[in-house]
Amino acid sequence: MAKILIVEDDDSVRSLAARALERDGHAVDTAADGAQGLDRIQASAGGYDLILSDIRMPEMDGIEMAMKAATHFPKLPILLMTGYADQRERAEELSLVIKDVMQKPFTLSELRAGVARSLTSLAA
Numbered sequence: 001m002a003k004i005l006i007v008e009d010d011d012s013v014r015s016l017a018a019r020a021l022e023r024d025g026h027a028v029d030t031a032a033d034g035a036q037g038l039d040r041i042q043a044s045a046g047g048y049d050l051i052l053s054d055i056r057m058p059e060m061d062g063i064e065m066a067m068k069a070a071t072h073f074p075k076l077p078i079l080l081m082t083g084y085a086d087q088r089e090r091a092e093e094l095s096l097v098i099k100d101v102m103q104k105p106f107t108l109s110e111l112r113a114g115v116a117r118s119l120t121s122l123a124a
Contacts, residue, residue, distance in 0.1 A: 001025040002049035002119050007037035007065065008081075009057040017052065020108045021115060034060030038068055046073030050118055055082040055101075070097040079118045081106070 004026050008014035011032075018028045029048075031037035034057050041048065051069070053062035066078045078097060083104035099121065102114045 001027070002115075003027045003029075003047065004050045004052060004115070005029045005031065005037060005040055005044075005048045007031045007034060007051065007053035007057070007062060009033050009054060013054075016108070017111055020111060024112060024115075026115075033057045034062055034065030037062075038065050041065075041069045041073065041076070046076050048076065049122070050099075050115065051076060051078040052115065053078060053080055055080050056084060066097050077118060077122050079114060 001024065004021055006014055006017050006021070006028060008017065008030070009032055014030050014032070018030055021028050029040055031040050034053070037051070037053060038060065041051065046069070053065060055062040062080050066080070069076055069078070077099050079099050079102065081102040081104055099118045100114065102111070106114070
């Protein structure tokens with residue numbers, strides 16, 4: 001399956017998403033904020049099949065992380081998630097970098113479907 005990095009500052013969301021995607025057979029790494037996520041992306045030389053990141057986080061948000069990651073790894077697919085409409089609009093400006101934006105709250109089946117869609121669109 002895929003190697004996925006989940007970047008999410010909420011411990012419960014991060015661990016729940018990681019467990020759900022691991023049960024689907026994916027290899028999952030996690031990071032607690034955008035700075036930590038960017039460090040993991042750089043340490044792996046962009047070796048993830050998908051980055052799943054919250055937009056609003058302390059220190060470095062998901063959009064800033066996505067923009068910085070895209071400068072070094074422009075083909076790295078990123079799926080963002082947010083509970084804030086204004087943040088979703090910010091992400092739309094990055095359509096070349098961001099594959100999609102999932103609206104929070106979401107169910108585990110919606111998360112799995114969003115990840116599957118993102119991974120399928122990459123294979124096409």
